[in-house]
Amino acid sequence: MRQYCSVCKDHLEMTVVSDTSEDGVIWLKCPRCKGILPYMEDVEGEEDAASGAEDALDEIDISRAVPYDPSRDYEVGDVVHHRGWDDYGVVIEKVTLPGNRQTIRVRFSEHGVIQLIVGES
Ligand SMILES: [Zn+2]
Numbered sequence: 001m002r003q004y005c006s007v008c009k010d011h012l013e014m015t016v017v018s019d020t021s022e023d024g025v026i027w028l029k030c031p032r033c034k035g036i037l038p039y040m041e042d043v044e045g046e047e048d049a050a051s052g053a054e055d056a057l058d059e060i061d062i063s064r065a066v067p068y069d070p071s072r073d074y075e076v077g078d079v080v081h082h083r084g085w086d087d088y089g090v091v092i093e094k095v096t097l098p099g100n101r102q103t104i105r106v107r108f109s110e111h112g113v114i115q116l117i118v119g120e121s
Contacts, residue, residue, distance in 0.1 A: 005030045018097045033084045036115040070120045
């Protein structure tokens, strides 16, 4: 399924991670940045995560940041550094998707809340 990734700034062929979530959202995985994003009809607009983004960075202790790696596991409260985006975020929730895939929801200072796959072998 082809979708625009606002992180990679490109249209990419994405893998469907889940089309059965209870809220009806189709989750796609970007092959380039490995981010999980909801399927949207060609939306070009920037997310309004930019507002309040500067406050968020103040709350993040980047000295204890660990690089994001899909093969690792993370706990709520962990500080994650996404190297592809050069952005820091805090794990706010752990979510198990259908098919027993583990994901974390991370509030990034620049990109807003993003769902990322973890614990992938
Ligand atoms: Zn991407």
